[in-house]
Amino acid sequence: MPNVFNLLTQARKLKREMGKVSEGLAGGGLVSVRMDGTMKITKVAIAPELLARGDARALEEMVREAANHAREKAQGLAAESMKKIAGDLPLPF
Numbered sequence: 001m002p003n004v005f006n007l008l009t010q011a012r013k014l015k016r017e018m019g020k021v022s023e024g025l026a027g028g029g030l031v032s033v034r035m036d037g038t039m040k041i042t043k044v045a046i047a048p049e050l051l052a053r054g055d056a057r058a059l060e061e062m063v064r065e066a067a068n069h070a071r072e073k074a075q076g077l078a079a080e081s082m083k084k085i086a087g088d089l090p091l092p093f
Helices: 004-018 048-053 056-088
Strands: 021-026 031-036 041-046
Touching (some): 021 056, 041 048, 041 056, 048 056
Antiparallel strands (some): 021 031
């Protein structure tokens, strides 16, 4: 039977790991999107000079690119975290 204390410790580690933030950039850093380990967008930043251009289509594309980049990073961190934590758990497979 697994040690309950050990399971709780691993759950806390996982929660801490999922709180890590990933940042995706686009347009040479003109657009930045931050996302946490639960894939929730926590911040979007757009450079004022990009807004001044008034090119909505370019802005939409950059926000999409930055969000996808942040998601890819967050998924990578989540997979890494799960691999580390699952390696310590007494799983039946």
